[in-house]
Structure formats: structure tokens, C-alpha cells
Amino acid sequence: MNWTKTLGAVLAVFAMLGADFRLLRRNPKAGWAYAVITVFGLALSVTLIWNPDLPGPSEWISAVYGPLGRWLKP
């Protein structure tokens, strides 16, 4: 199951590249920025497919804002 999902994520990225191929050719200088975001998104999705309980940004924030947040609890 996880392998199918991983394959799906990779296929989605390929579909994305195919759709943006012409735009990318017109702005070759933006290619690296495109690559940074895409690789980040793909890496994150593969990590989460294999490890869905990874602590997310909301947990990190809660560690910082915890004392304030507890005051707000009804």
C-alpha cells in the first residue's frame, strides 16, 4: 500500500513537471527555485507516507505557545 502511495506521489510530480514544462523553459533561471519547492514537497510526502505520525508544525508551535494556550482553555 505504501509503495503504491509513493508511486502516486512521484507520478503526481511528473504530471506537474509535464504541465509546467513550457513555463519552465521560458524561465530557466527560476528552475532551481522550482526544484527546491518540488523536492521539499516530494520528500515531505514520501516521509509522511512511510511515517504518518511524525510530529508536525502544529506540535512544534504548541511547545512554544503552550503556556499561553492553556490560559485560553475553557
Added chain:
Amino acid sequence: MQQKEQITSTQIAMMMFLCIMGTALLMLPGITAAISGNDMWMTPLLGSIAGYLIVWCSWRLHRMYPGDHFIGILQKALGPVAGTSLGIVFVLFHIHITGITMRSYAEFLAGNFFERTPLFFLVASMTLVAAIAVKAGAEAFARCSQIFLPVVLLLILLNFALLLPELKPMNLLPVLGNGMTPVVKGTLVVQGWYCQFMLISFFYPYLHESKRSLRVGMASVAGVMAAMLISNMTLLFLFGNVTAKFNYPFLMASRYIRVGDFVEHVEAMVMMIWVLGAFVKITAFYYVAAAGFANVFRVNDYRLFVYPVGLVIAVMSMWVAPNMQELANFLSTNGTFYILSGYLVFPFLVLAVAWLRRRASARRA
């Protein structure tokens, strides 16, 4: 930045209204009722102060740096290094919030209507639709909101009008029975929604009638305030203290509607309101994320980043919380302060720095 595209002031007001109301209508009453009890109707009134303040702040920044949106203003006001690094932090923060919005959209549908559909399917389909809208440009989806708003307003008002016979205004009493503290706490949570008016900064550069730019923002905040007040009052009059027990009081209220023997099961209207509102909100947030990235990386055309950013948003939405309860809990406690510091405190700090620097350079000259 494509200066050819133009948005009218009415379109901006309508889009921002849908941006805030789209999710606030369903999610907020349950949270504020749990915190403020039957004084929940005051929270939109007090909370709107944050909305007016942040619109004024965005407008001042827009007047100081016309033609730039928030990330561009950051780079100009704080210098290239600090501006760009804070810009990256802001965009990542914004993507986190977009993920939360996307997740709450999908959780509502999966929890109430599409019980056997995988959550990610709802997320992916919405991301794809929003990506197409964002690619079409700010002008296109601003027009979308102009078409959607009358439909949404009509459905909301129809829902409330059909509930009129069931309302019991005495539920309002006692006013301030527990003092001001619960009201202040609820107000903070509501301000977490109002401060998202900060995103108007990303649409001001498209506005061609700059004379009305402040007025439209204020009008939009006032509209949101009125709509929230009406919905909170109606739900309070209908349910009283039970409001806090529901995740989505407005959905429950619509299930109450029964006129004659043929007008019932109007939850479908609530789903329409939710999908239309969430679409506008997600699209606007998505656009801001893509435009922000483009500005951070100094690329002229944000359209290039639409699909990659969509990928990140979709994945992020699966990452923000393990389930709906955790998400609602986060939004009503720690998340409130998080959102307020990003969308309210941070822009004011930027305004203060920009103002001080401008004064310093004026004195030197």
C-alpha cells in the same frame, strides 16, 4: 508582478468577506460558545477591532510602498537579507495556515457528508481546482467571489429566516454572568480569524481605484462583523448553552429546519456555503503562498510556482493534525496566539520599522 490585471474595490471587499466568513461561519460558533458561554454574541463585535487595525496597517504599508505586496514591502523595509529571510519564514507560516484551512475543509466534508471517501482525495481535488483558479490569476478568482457571494449570502439568510420561528431570545440572559474574562478569551479566538484580513495587502497592488482602498477594507470587516453577529445570535437563540456541544452548530441548526412537510434536509445548503466559501479562502491563501514564494526567489511570474506550492499545501494539510479534534483544539488554544503573532503582531512590527526608517532618512535629507 503583472500590473495589467486589475481588481475593483467591490471585488476585493467580497473576496475578503468570503475568505473570513467561509470558514468562520461553521467553525467559530462552536469554539466561542465553549469559551464564552452565552456571551458569545459579543465576541465578533470586540474581535472586529483587530480586523480594523490590521486593514489600516496593511493600507499604511500599501501607501508607503505602492505596487508591492507584503513580501516585497518586507524586502524594501528591512533590507534584502533580513527581508528575504523573514519573508521565507512568513511564507512557511502562511503555508502552515493554508494547510490547516485545507484540512478543516476536508474534515468537515469527510465527517458529515462523504463518510467513505478518503480524506486525501478531498484535499487533492480541492488543491487541483484551486491551482487552476490561481493559475488563471487574481482577477479571475476575484470575479469568482463576486459570483459566489450573492449565492452564499442568500443561502445563509435563507437558513436563518427558516429558523426564525424556533428562536428564543431569552437565551441571551444572563448577560456577562461570568464576568469579562470568558468574553476576552473568546474575542482572542475570533481575532485569529479577523487578523487574516492582513492578506488584503497582497491584493492592494491590483486595485486601481486607490482612493477607496481603505474604505473597502473597512467595509469588508464591517460586513464580516455583521454576519458573525447574526449567526452567533441566531445559534445562541436556538440552542442556548448547548451550542458548545456541537462541532458545527450551524449544520445542526440547519437540520432543525422543517417547514410544512416538504422543506427539510437543507444541510445541502450548508455544504454549498462551505464549499464555495472554502474555495475562495483556499484559493486566496494559495495565491498568496505562490506569490510570496515568487517574490522571495525574485521570480517575476508566480504562475511557475503554483503546482509545487500546491503539492506542499496538500501534503502540509495531512501533516497539521492527526484528526479533527486535535485540529479544533489547536485552533482554539495555541493556534490562536500563533496566528495572531503572524498576521497581526508581525505586520505591525514591519510597519513600525518602515516608519522609523522613513523618518530617519527624512531627517538625514
